[in-house]
Amino acid sequence: xxxxxxxxxIKKYKEGNLSADEKLVLEKWYATLEETSNLHLEPxxxxxxxxxxxxxxxxxxxxxxxxxxxKTIWKRVAAIAAILxxxxxxxxxxxxxxxxxxxxxxxxxxxxxxxxxxxxxLTLSNGEIIILDSASNGKLLEQAGISITKTTDGQIIYTANxxxxxxxxxxxxxxxxxxxxxxxxxxxxxxxxxxxxxxxLRYPSFFNxxxxxxxxxxxxxxxxxxxxxxxxxxxxxxxxxxxxxxxHFNINAYxxxxxxxxxxxxGQVKVSRLLPDKNVEMPVLLKPGQQSSVSAKxxxxxxxxxxxxxxxxxxSFAFKDxxxxxxxxxxxxxxxxxxxxxxxxxxxEFSGExxxxxxxxxxxxxxxxxxxxxxxxxxxxxxxxSNTK
Numbered sequence: 001x002x003x004x005x006x007x008x009x010i011k012k013y014k015e016g017n018l019s020a021d022e023k024l025v026l027e028k029w030y031a032t033l034e035e036t037s038n039l040h041l042e043p044x045x046x047x048x049x050x051x052x053x054x055x056x057x058x059x060x061x062x063x064x065x066x067x068x069x070x071k072t073i074w075k076r077v078a079a080i081a082a083i084l085x086x087x088x089x090x091x092x093x094x095x096x097x098x099x100x101x102x103x104x105x106x107x108x109x110x111x112x113x114x115x116x117x118x119x120x121x122l123t124l125s126n127g128e129i130i131i132l133d134s135a136s137n138g139k140l141l142e143q144a145g146i147s148i149t150k151t152t153d154g155q156i157i158y159t160a161n162x163x164x165x166x167x168x169x170x171x172x173x174x175x176x177x178x179x180x181x182x183x184x185x186x187x188x189x190x191x192x193x194x195x196x197x198x199x200x201l202r203y204p205s206f207f208n209x210x211x212x213x214x215x216x217x218x219x220x221x222x223x224x225x226x227x228x229x230x231x232x233x234x235x236x237x238x239x240x241x242x243x244x245x246x247x248h249f250n251i252n253a254y255x256x257x258x259x260x261x262x263x264x265x266x267g268q269v270k271v272s273r274l275l276p277d278k279n280v281e282m283p284v285l286l287k288p289g290q291q292s293s294v295s296a297k298x299x300x301x302x303x304x305x306x307x308x309x310x311x312x313x314x315x316s317f318a319f320k321d322x323x324x325x326x327x328x329x330x331x332x333x334x335x336x337x338x339x340x341x342x343x344x345x346x347x348x349e350f351s352g353e354x355x356x357x358x359x360x361x362x363x364x365x366x367x368x369x370x371x372x373x374x375x376x377x378x379x380x381x382x383x384x385x386s387n388t389k
Contacts, residue, residue, distance in 0.1 A: 117133075196219035
């Protein structure tokens with residue numbers, strides 16, 4: 001059920017045949033569109049404006065295939081698509097209320113599940129663990145002349161002070177985000193790293209003259225500072241090693257994803273696949289707007305819209321032709337839920353942009369438009385085909 005069903009309900013409104021509940025649904029549509037778009041809606045003009053939205057989506061989708069405007073266009077297309085999804089899901093939710101709908105199954109629990117936030121632990125070289133979300137702001141400690149400071153906006157910053165000596169031995173620290181957590185760190189060389197949920201970064205308290213080397217599990221966005229000593233910056237993940245001088249890029253290296261994806265926004269990076277014998281094969285050079293996918297057996301490169309893969313650090317989920325199970329894995333990491341499946345799940349793809357600060361029920365309201373049924377048992381989300389009773 002899609003736009004045709006929406007227009008049927010709109011027609012009833014224009015003819016004056018809506019019930020009070022149906023009228024309330026339409027009023028919510030108007031309020032949502034007025035707040036989140038530049039469309040100026042007057043009574044009786046919603047059908048026309050829906051046509052305008054569809055035309056805008058089709059136009060901008062076509063333009064998005066023509067580089068180099070893709071970065072600008074994607075955000076607009078995604079926002080409009082998300083607005084439209086919110087509009088039409090209201091129709092579906094209302095018209096299925098009399099049945100055992102997905103809303104009645106998941107809503108009461110899902111609306112209590114809040115989004116993630118700034119949460120992480122810092123494990124020092126001696127095994128001591130500092131819970132960053134409850135630690136006081138300000139200087140936490142000093143390691144070999146390097147001060148470690150926590151800021152008010154969810155960052156850890158490493159800075160050298162007068163006590164640091166070149167002969168000091170760097171100590172290895174690890175910052176780890178839990179499910180439903182994120183954090184930002186500024187490394188001793190000035191490089192900045194945003195860690196997504198369920199991720200960890202292993203790094204030295206300062207970099208020596210030979211190399212700048214860190215190890216990542218999960219997902220992180222990097223802004224690498226250029227080294228006056230021309231030291232390359234290396235990131236080691238499962239199946240992959242990446243080498244740069246100064247650049248901006250995102251790495252998704254979750255163990256439950258099919259491949260490690262590196263998306264380049266600025267500069268150049270060399271991506272190599274790690275071989276079973278720990279050697280690396282010939283590196284591939286990525287250019288801005290390209291993404292590599294590395295698995296145990298392959299290394300592929302394609303052109304992408306980088307904003308889709310870095311939107312998480314700016315507070316949104318951005319999906320473009322993303323399959324259902326990938327979407328669910330993303331949600332499970334951010335909302336700290338378990339996801340399971342019942343029945344034969346349709347082969348679905350999602351496109352749109354949603355705020356990561358929404359409660360879980362608001363996210364599921366939009367997704368339930370796509371022929372899926374949700375049920376919640378505590379922190380367990382069960383996904384089934386929409387015809388499941």
